Amino acid sequence: MGSIFQSPRVVKAEGVPYFTPANNGGAALHPEDPSTPTLFRPLRIRDVTLKNRIMVAPMCTYSTESDPDSPAVGALTDFHIAHLGHFAAKGAGLVIIEASAVQPNGRISPNDSGIWQEGTDSEQIKGLRRVVDFAHSQGAKVGIQLAHAGRKASTVAPWLSSQGKRSSIKADESVGGWPSNVVGPSGGEENIWAPGDIKYWPPRELSTAEVEEVVRAFGRSAKLAIQAGVDIIEIHAAHGYLLHEFLSPVTNRRTDRYGGSFENRTRILREVVAAIRAAIPTGTPLFLRISATEWLEEQPVAAQTGSWDMPSSIQLAKLLPELQVDLLDVSSGGNHKDQKLQPHTNYQIDLAGELRKAIRGAGQTTLVGAVGLITEADVARNIVQGADEAQATEALLAGQEPKADAVLMARQFLREPEWVYNAAKKLNVPISVAWQFARGVL
Incomplete structure (x- = not known):
């Protein structure tokens, strides 16, 4: 472990009003050693350096205040400090906060997190700052995924819906829902997630002016997140939520400048990226999560309208340098x-x-970034091995072309919060350990 002692006194972490040693668990002790796998080598993105290439992917927890009249609606709580802070203390290089809505009607459920309240003393800013400050005290960087649920909004938390043996149950006004303000690129019963299904509300079509306001909302939320100390912004344009709905011809039947051609369907995303870039420091990394394919290539709906597929994603990916997006987070x-x-x-x-x-x-x-069913240390190592410039030639000579530059994991961290420590042990990588856990790890 690297030393955090000055004389005999432990160095207190900065930025928190309580005592904790200044930890940096999960950092390789010898990152430049040729034997250190890429997985445990630092990754610099603009002005942010991650101590390793292991990222905690965003995970909705449906655990915030749902009362729309409460100043704490959508604000992170002590639960989120415990939940996300544990991953930071156990060595993750980056912890990405769950999908956080840029508008109240952009939440998946009334209990979702959000970041739309302006003012440095808002409950949303204060809750987010507390999570960020603790994670920083443990040596982790923090990202936040900015999102709008679109036609998938105003549903109850999944553990409530599971009691009714349904995958989702509509949330009405009695539980803080907004059934009349569920929106999408196209509206009507035919644009429910599953037409004729009772699990989702029918969306109404956003006006052109409302689309422009959604774009501005993403920019405002990014600015607020930076005020709270967040290091990295991620845009959620995957999984059938609003931005994905615009990208796909399956769900975008608009006839204005936001519908029709590839250029028009991607317009809102390009404008969102520009709005966020204008709102955050140039040194702040910007990530984008997409569904690389909708898995509809051989389905009747794709024959009728087309779908968002790998050629679409490749076409979009090649636009990202011009848009100043730094990392593509690949889901489906x-x-x-x-x-x-x-x-x-x-x-x-x-x-x-x-x-x-x-x-x-x-x-x-x-x-x-690669995400999905990554659970084992050797699999994670092999995904990124050679992505580090210093190891690229060696990897190519060995016939190992990296498939990603970083790995993102979600459910595995729920099962195994100490995954980073365990992976380092399995891969024989000496790493630093949070002082409070050292007796149980070293």
Whole structure:
């Protein structure tokens, strides 16, 4: 472990009003050693350096105040400090806060987190800042995923819906829902997630002016997140939520400048990126999560309208350097009930690898993150091995082309919060450990 002592006195972490040693668990003790796998080498993105390439992916927890009249609606709580802070204390290089709505009607459920309240003393800013400050005290960087749920909004938390043996139950006004203000690029019963289904509200079509306001909302929320100390911003444009709904011809039937051609369907995303870039420091990294494919290629709906598929994602990926997006977070699916996929260990890793290859083939350097069913240390190591410039030649000579530059994991961290420490042990990588856990780890 690296020393955090000055004389015999422990160095207190800065930025928190309580005592904790200044920890930096999960950092390789010898990052420049040729034997240190890329997974445990630092990754610099603009002005932010991650101590390793292990990221906690955003996970909705449906655990905030739902009362729309409460000043604490959508604000992170002590639960989130315990939940996200534990991953930071156990060595993750980056912890990304769950999908946080940029508008009240952009929440998936009334209990979702949000970041739309302006003012440095708002409950949303204060709750977010407390999470960020603790994570920083443990040596982790913090990202936040900015989102709008679109036509998938105003549903109750999944553990409530599961009691009714349904995948989702509509949230009405009695539980803080907003059934008359569920929105999408296109409206009407035919644009419910599953037409004829009772699980979701029918969306109304956003006016052109409302689309422009959504764009401004993303920019405002990014600015607020930076005020709270967040290091990295991620845009959620995947899984059938609003931005994905605009990208896909399956859900976007508009006839204005936001619908029709690829250029028009991607317009809102390009404008959101520009609004966020204008609102955050130039040194702040910007990530983008997409569904690389909707898994609809052979389905009737795709024959009728087309779908968002890998060629679409490759076309978008090649625009990212001009848009100043730094990392493409590659997921899939979520926009139509007829999607056909068979999840297995590599099903999204391969998508990430294909996109990374296309990006590098175009002479571009946009980073790629792989996510989905990554659970084992050796699998994570192999995904990114050689992505570090110092190890790239060696990897190519060994016939190992990296499929991503970083790995993102979600549910595995719920099962195994100490995954980083365990992975380092399995891969024989000496790392630093949070002082409070050292007796149980070293």
